[in-house]
Amino acid sequence: MKLAKRVSLLSPSPTLAITAKSNEMKRQGLDVVGLGAGEPDFNTPTHIIEAAERAMREGRTKYTATAGIPELLQAISEKFERDNGLTYSTKQIIVTNGGKHALYNLFMSLLDPGDEVIIPIPYWVSYPEMVKVAEGVPVFIEGYEANAFKVTAQQVKTAITPRTRAIILNSPSNPTGSIYTRQELEEIVEVCLAHNILMVSDEIYEKLIYDGHEHVSVATFSKEAYENTVIINGMSKPYSMTGWRMGYAAGNQTLIQAMVDLSSHSTSNPTSFAQYGSLAALTGTQEPLEMMKREFVKRRDRVVDLLNQIEGISCLKPEGAFYVFPNVSEAMKKMGYDHVDKWCEDLLVEQKVALVPGSGFGSANHARISYAASMEQLEKGIERIRQFVRRG
Numbered sequence: 355m356k357l358a359k360r361v362s363l364l365s366p367s368p369t370l371a372i373t374a375k376s377n378e379m380k381r382q383g384l385d386v387v388g389l390g391a392g393e394p395d396f397n398t399p400t401h402i403i404e405a406a407e408r409a410m411r412e413g414r415t416k417y418t419a420t421a422g423i424p425e426l427l428q429a430i431s432e433k434f435e436r437d438n439g440l441t442y443s444t445k446q447i448i449v450t451n452g453g454k455h456a457l458y459n460l461f462m463s464l465l466d467p468g469d470e471v472i473i474p475i476p477y478w479v480s481y482p483e484m485v486k487v488a489e490g491v492p493v494f495i496e497g498y499e500a501n502a503f504k505v506t507a508q509q510v511k512t513a514i515t516p517r518t519r520a521i522i523l524n525s526p527s528n529p530t531g532s533i534y535t536r537q538e539l540e541e542i543v544e545v546c547l548a549h550n551i552l553m554v555s556d557e558i559y560e561k562l563i564y565d566g567h568e569h570v571s572v573a574t575f576s577k578e579a580y581e582n583t584v585i586i587n588g589m590s591k592p593y594s595m596t597g598w599r600m601g602y603a604a605g606n607q608t609l610i611q612a613m614v615d616l617s618s619h620s621t622s623n624p625t626s627f628a629q630y631g632s633l634a635a636l637t638g639t640q641e642p643l644e645m646m647k648r649e650f651v652k653r654r655d656r657v658v659d660l661l662n663q664i665e666g667i668s669c670l671k672p673e674g675a676f677y678v679f680p681n682v683s684e685a686m687k688k689m690g691y692d693h694v695d696k697w698c699e700d701l702l703v704e705q706k707v708a709l710v711p712g713s714g715f716g717s718a719n720h721a722r723i724s725y726a727a728s729m730e731q732l733e734k735g736i737e738r739i740r741q742f743v744r745r746g
């Protein structure tokens with residue numbers, strides 16, 4: 355079958371691939387420790403489920419406005435005001451089928467063939483693929499481990515060409531969990547504004563920040579920064595709602611309207627009753643989120659501790675999200691591996707631990723471990739990694 359060029363260039367999501375393989379092994383009855391998943395291991399809080407259930411019973415099972423129900427748009431607008439000090443009218447907001455879909459719609463609405471988008475490495479697996487589908491060109495700059503995997507304003511500046519249209523910022527980051535400081539962001543914003551570059555700020559891990567650090571949105575820095583930022587956010591990560599497919603974007607009204615028009619001919623509205631669940635998530639108690647955060651901090655500390663005790667593995671302690679991104683290059687070398695994909699594959703087959711190889715995030719020396727798993731599973735998984743590395 356001859357396929358369109360735009361899809362033949364796609365690489366399948368490596369995170370979903372490893373999860374599929376480990377699920378398959380589990381189905382065969384094997385005792386697999388899955389540390390690959392990019393989703394919280396907690397259930398969606400009950401009050402959110404009940405709100406969706408009520409909406410269904412009350413007949414809210416029909417098409418809604420493409421951009422989302424007015425109550426939810428209003429609640430998102432209030433969330434921006436309350437949490438970020440940002441003012442967005444409901445016309446500057448679109449509710450989408452997950453944050454992923456918001457990003458996809460954005461690039462489809464923004465890019466002409468050959469337009470460049472700067473993507474810091476390590477990146478979330480879908481960014482380059484979405485840019486390519488929209489016929490844009492990903493331009494990579496490397497966030498070095500010595501700088502906690504973050505890029506500098508100077509690096510951004512060097513990557514800019516007359517074709518640069520946008521940059522993707524993701525703080526806290528998937529896969530590294532790193533967060534940018536206000537100072538670092540201010541310097542990057544200055545460069546972007548000087549070159550008229552749109553900042554795509556993926557803030558989906560905004561609520562998962564530890565040790566008293568604060569989330570900073572680049573849109574808050576100045577009027578110009580606000581006008582040149584599109585914020586991407588969603589329900590999946592803060593409210594354990596990955597399966598609900600609920601995300602949103604906020605920014606320039608003309609751009610958001612284009613995204614709405616595109617949705618109107620592709621997905622139409624996001625699922626009606628899931629929108630009512632999201633409304634409850636934003637306006638109801640935030641206690642389940644606080645509970646989840648307390649749990650994540652404990653696990654992060656333990657995981658980083660245990661990993662650093664393994665010879666040949668070193669792991670930074672990140673301040674956000676629910677991932678660590680240990681450097682496994684010494685262990686690989688000692689064991690005779692020259693590719694992290696093969697290392698992760700053998701780890702899965704021999705010790706039955708699923709990690710995501712760093713290659714999917716643009717990094718050949720690392721692997722991503724998700725600590726969205728119970729402490730018991732985490733300890734068991736890391737002990738198995740230790741055994742695997744000891745094999746030599």
Ligand SMILES: *Cc1c(COP(=O)(O)O)cnc(C)c1O
Nearest residue numbers: 452453454478528558588590601
């Ligand atoms: C999970 C994730 C998203 C969006 O996920 P959805 O489930 O589509 O909302 C976006 N960006 C990053 C970096 C993520 O990890």
